[in-house]
Amino acid sequence: MLMRSISAVIAAAGKARGLRRQRSGERFIEGWILLAGILAIVILLGIVFFLIREGAPIFLHTNPWQFFSGAKWYPVSEPPTFGILPFLVSTMIVTIVSTAIAIPIGIACAAYLAEVASPRVRNMVKPLVELLAGIPSVVMGFIGLMLLSPLVQSTFNLNTGLTGFSAAIMLSMMSLPIIISVSEDALRAVPDDFKQASYALGATRWETIRHVSIPAALSGITAAVMLGVGRAIGETMTVLMVAGGALAVPQSPTEPMMPMTAAIASGIGNAVRGGLQYQALFAIGLVLFFITLGVNLIASRVLERQKRRFAR
Amino acid sequence: MRIKKWHKWLILSTLLVGGLSLSGCAGNSGPAPVTPSPGTELSGTFSIVGSNTVTPITSVWAEDFMAINPGVRISVSGPGSGAGIAALIDGTTEVCQASRKIKSLEIEQAESKGVYPYEIHVATDALSVVVHPSNPVSELTIAQISAIYTGRITNWSELGGNDAEIVAISRDTNSGTHVFFKEHVVQMQGLPTEDKSLEYGPNVLMLPSTEGGVSETAGNPNAIFYPGLGYITDEVKPLGIQITADDISVLPSVETALNGTYPIARPLLYYTDGEPEGIIKAFIDYCLSAEGQLKVNEVGYVPLP
Structure with a gap:
């Protein structure tokens, strides 16, 4: 003992x-x-x-109201004027159009992969879709410049094919992989009981996808869309090459325009370090940073809610 | 199992491509073959950073100079004139290539850091104004071009062409060319009609590269663009330029730029910290030599007189 x-x-x-x-x-x-x-x-x-x-020092030269609402951007003139309204509106138009194109295609593709496709097809298609995300943006820009912009020009009978619409199409292709991948994960996280219950009530596969799977995965899909939006807002090379770069405040998507990222990229190389143009470009970067930060925060919030919903 | 197979395949192919490109790089970056050369052997490394416009001729000079002097390594990059000047001020490059003159603010910044920019004129660039070959317009005055780019003339019929809207294409503000064209053509510097308040109109397309502008002009019957002489292809038509309506029109070429009759030409510059010495001086001497200036012609710029 x-x-x-x-x-x-x-x-x-x-x-x-x-x-x-x-x-x-x-x-x-x-x-x-x-x-x-x-x-x-x-x-x-x-x-x-x-x-x-x-x-921030740019606001000593141009007050914030003028900076955000000014429609004139002449950084290399004497005296320079800095108004970023054209860039803000361009970014908005390009992002909205590209999201509008990417959402239906992306969700339909995700629903197909998660609910309809056989495991064989899914295991083949999903890596390929994710591979699409790996295409360098400059290559997407080339495709837009050489193939898409002449097509847009002749289809809409425009003066030039270098428009916000062409850029938005390319951007939608670039955000598709994210949207598809994350939505598919969200759809697959929907418990099988839900679907079985739906089938047991006599619902068809389409009715199950539309009324059960997608609503149940909605917050995950929303997060996917937000991540895609973040990608579209921040993308630079493609819009620089394809969007046309006109400084007017665009009235419609089929006009040439210059989104914020393109404005920074097209000005920073020749800006005098510490000069007014340099400061103004950094201020645009700051605005852009807060926009993408906001979008990503919303996305992670929504994704968090999705996770909590099906936590077991 | 399927997934694994796929991933394995992906990883394998990625590794293969990566390995191949790496070995390719290694092959290129190996030590240059040492050839016995008479006299003093130059060796050392320096970089040239700056204007996108000057990069083509700088690259040719650097390659030739490195071929003659195997001990010398020159790295050339073209992020923009402003970036080049900033690099010179910060001491991250030995030579800055620029398609615009250094600004007084930049000189102040440089001197406060103990850098004294020294300017060397290495070649000249003639800016041509090009349109689509089908465009019936074949000559314009500087005032007319200014009116096109400020948006006061918007239809080719006002210039004797077809009834079609003009698509005016420009380089973006990254480019020294953008600034030069604005001062000398849009604002008509040196002409009686000079007006410092004129700006590019809001509907002008700002493109990130000269090649992009040329290809857009080649594909668009209503476009107009201003590439450097070296960028003209058979797919676009250069316009004759009249200084005023009373002058004869002059087509852009090396001859007309050299004899001063072509009005839109500008210097391409190198900046160093103080007068160049050692291998940098040897390199710049090579650029300015008869042989070096012959290369200027080949690349499509205008040699020094």
């Missing part, structure tokens, strides 16, 4: 020692992970700080 209790005590002490060793190793790794997490935040804050430091 005594022997047993002693050996138990010894065993417990040994375990405790092992535990302590494990703890210190664990603490070390935890420290590293913490550091990595903090590093990401530090980088983010650093970028924000840098953007504000370089961009």
Whole structure:
């Protein structure tokens, strides 16, 4: 009895020692992970700080109201004028049109992959769709420039094919992989019980997709769309090459226009460092940063809700 | 199992492509073959950063100079004149190539950092004004071009052409060419009609590359664009330029730019920190030599007189 209790005590002490060793190793790794997490935040804050430091001084020259509502952008004139309304409107038009094209195609494709396609087809198509995300944006720009813009020009009988609409089509292709991939995951996360119950009530496959699967996965699909929107807003090379780059405030998608990313890219190479144009371009970058940050925050919120809904 | 197979295939092909390109790079970046050359052997490394416009001729010079002097390595990049000047000020490049003159603000910034930009005129660029070959218009005055780019003339019929809307194409503000064309053509600098308040109209298309502008003009019967002489292809038609309506029209060419009759020409410049020395001086001497200036002709720019 005594022997047993002693050996138990010894065993417990040994375990405790092992535990302590494990703890210190664990603490070390935890420290590293913490550091990595903090590093990401530090980088983010650093970028924000840098953007504000370089961009904010422009508001001493042009007041914010003029900056956001001004329709004239003449950065290399004497004196320069900085109004970013044309860029804001262009970004809005291009993003809305590209999303409007990408949503129906993306969700239909995701529904097909998740609900209709055989596992064989799904396992073949999904990696291919994700491969589409790997096509460099400059290649998409080339395709838009050489193939799409002449087509848009002749179809709509326009003066030039380099329009916001052409850019939006290319952007929709670039956001499709994200939308399809994330929506498909969301659709597949819908518990099978829901679908079985629907079939048991005599619903067809289409009725099940439309009335059960998609509504149940709606928050995941919304997040997918938001991520696609974020991609479309931030994309630079394609819009720079295809959108046409006119400085007028666009009235319709079929006009040449210059979204914010293109405005930054097309001006920064020749800007005098620390000069007014440089500051104004950084201020555009700041605006862009907050827009994409907002979109991504909404997306992660919605995605979080989706996860909680089906958490088991 | 299927997924795994697919992924394996993907990873394998990625690795294969990556490996191939890496080995390709390694092949190129290996040490240059050493050829015995008489006299003093030049060696060293420097970089040239700046204008997109000057990059084609700089690349040719750099390649030839490196072929003659295997010990020298020159890296050339063309993010834009402003970026090049910033790099010179920050000391991240030895030579800056520019298609516009350095601005007084930039000189101040440079001097506050102990950098004294030294300007070298290395070649000249004649800007041509081109349209689609089917366009019946074959000559324009500078005032007319200015009116097109400011948006006061919007239809080719006002210039004796077809009844079609003009698609005016320009380079974006990244480009020294954008600024030069604005000052010398849009604002008509040096002419009696000069007007500093004129700007590009809001409907002008700002394109990120000269090649892009030329290909758009080649494919659009109503377009007009201003590429450098070196970028003209058979698919576009250069216009004769009249300084005023009373002058004869002059077509852009090396001869007319050299004898000064072609009105839209500009200097291409190198900037160094102080007067160039050592291999940089040897390189610039090569650029300015008869042989170097012959290359200027081949690339499509105008050599120094």
